[in-house]
Amino acid sequence: MSRGLLVVISGPSGAGKGTICKALMDKKPEVHLSVSATTRLPRPGEREGESYYFLSEETFRSMIAQNGFIEWACFCQNYYGTPREKVEEQLAAGRDVILEIEVQGAMQVQSKFPEAVFVFVVPPSLTELEHRLCGRGTEEPAVIRERLKTALWEYSNIEKYNYILLNDSVESAVMRLAAIIDAEKMRTERNAEFLTEVFKQKKGLI
Numbered sequence: 001m002s003r004g005l006l007v008v009i010s011g012p013s014g015a016g017k018g019t020i021c022k023a024l025m026d027k028k029p030e031v032h033l034s035v036s037a038t039t040r041l042p043r044p045g046e047r048e049g050e051s052y053y054f055l056s057e058e059t060f061r062s063m064i065a066q067n068g069f070i071e072w073a074c075f076c077q078n079y080y081g082t083p084r085e086k087v088e089e090q091l092a093a094g095r096d097v098i099l100e101i102e103v104q105g106a107m108q109v110q111s112k113f114p115e116a117v118f119v120f121v122v123p124p125s126l127t128e129l130e131h132r133l134c135g136r137g138t139e140e141p142a143v144i145r146e147r148l149k150t151a152l153w154e155y156s157n158i159e160k161y162n163y164i165l166l167n168d169s170v171e172s173a174v175m176r177l178a179a180i181i182d183a184e185k186m187r188t189e190r191n192a193e194f195l196t197e198v199f200k201q202k203k204g205l206i
């Protein structure tokens, strides 16, 4: 069985990554959305083990020491990381996996998993980004300012990604993300096992 496709989704805070990933799960329930660990406090409505694994800094550090993360990074004063075990297990089982992570972590994934696909989600404008971030109502004004400042640095890394996904309407962004995944899975180099089988059959014919 061939390994699953690893898809990394990044983009500035408030661009709509979480919204898009959640909607993608309804459209493609066979895809596994990785649950990250973080040291930030839960927002109202966020659930342990669903939105994130909410860890103390001490536990997070001990997971780093045990090589428990595929990647990790500090974003606006909190740590975030992708727990290794589940992702590797799902990929090995042939299931496609989505990581919704920020840019520093995505770059670590790029060096460890060069075959992964990298998608950068953008809002229609920076004004709209600010509007969405403020409208979400989950961060204090100072944190919003810090996240917007970080967004500018994140944009400067956009060329390291394979795809730019404009999140104008959620519905069309999700459709396009699903199309990216479908197309990537059809790439010749990702279908080596199928090709081997075809060549075997071809040999039998001549």
Ligand code: ADP
Pocket (backbone or CB within 6 Å): 011, 012, 013, 014, 015, 016, 017, 018, 019, 020, 132, 133, 135, 136, 167, 168, 169, 170
């Ligand atoms: P991120 O995960 O990138 O930080 P969210 O998914 O939390 O962003 O979205 C930020 C805010 O913008 C949320 O309030 C969400 O409902 C809203 N939002 C997301 N996508 C759109 C869109 N296409 N149009 C308008 N608002 C959106």
Ligand code: 5GP
Pocket (backbone or CB within 6 Å): 010, 011, 012, 013, 017, 036, 037, 040, 071, 072, 073, 075, 080, 081, 082, 083, 100, 101, 102, 103, 104, 105, 106
């Ligand atoms: P938030 O606090 O808004 O949930 O997330 C802040 C940022 O951290 C977002 O850009 C989000 O994509 C990123 N993030 C979430 N989980 C991870 C992770 O496991 N690793 C890294 N590097 N970033 C993450």
